[in-house]
């Protein structure tokens with residue numbers, strides 16, 4: 001089994017950690033407030049989960065999920081993630097999570113921000129278009145007819161293969177959209193962000209399964225770079 005480090009253990013981080021613990025992976029949770037603040041969360045996940053500092057979680061994970069508000073991206077430890085596979089769930093939402101000057105200035109597009117900070121890590125964008133409550137609702141065993149596909153994008157084929165294997169173990173098929181720059185095709189405001197919502201776009205409704213073909217049709221609607 002794989003050890004998954006989490007930098008950020010909130011709604012998306014917590015939901016992914018729950019699926020990962022259920023799949024038998026080891027979990028290392030972290031946030032900005034320190035290991036003590038996550039003890040109860042880890043206890044709920046079972047004996048495979050523990051808490052750590054962000055640097056420890058980065059160093060411990062075979063794969064590391066970064067799932068924090070975008071405005072905090074500079075606090076993600078760089079050295080500990082050198083050469084590592086990093087899953088980036090981040091969506092830029094300045095109204096709710098705070099603005100980032102370098103994005104507002106047009107220096108770095110939001111979907112490339114974490115990779116620009118972690119130059120020596122292999123960043124794979126994944127799960128950024130899934131509402132956290134829909135993750136447990138949509139997870140299915142391999143081969144289930146209504147199993148959902150989730151888009152991934154990254155510049156390293158090896159890293160994407162590792163992430164796809166993890167995603168499969170969590171109950172989803174990975175759908176490779178291409179290089180990291182192509183993750184803009186499932187960024188906020190694109191049709192693919194609505195992939196698992198009911199036809200009225202209500203996030204409160206149960207998640208609606210989306211196959212690879214469903215996803216491909218939505219991704220195709222976003223202009224190719």
Ligand SMILES: NC(=O)c1ccc[n+]([C@@H]2O[C@H](COP(=O)([O-])OP(=O)(O)OC[C@H]3O[C@@H](n4cnc5c(N)ncnc54)[C@H](OP(=O)(O)O)[C@@H]3O)[C@@H](O)[C@H]2O)c1
Pocket residue numbers: 007008009010011012013030031032033054067068069070072075076089090091092093127128129130131132133
């Ligand atoms: N919610 C969704 O359904 C959803 C779906 C797709 C993508 N996303 C994206 O995923 C990211 C996380 O979203 P979320 O909804 O899970 O947010 P959230 O519930 O607010 O959780 C954020 C987590 O990050 C931690 N954190 C904040 N600053 C940190 C730092 N400097 N270092 C380490 N940890 C830090 C927070 O804990 P402390 O504050 O205690 O440090 C918390 O554990 C966002 O970029 C969001 O746009 C969210």
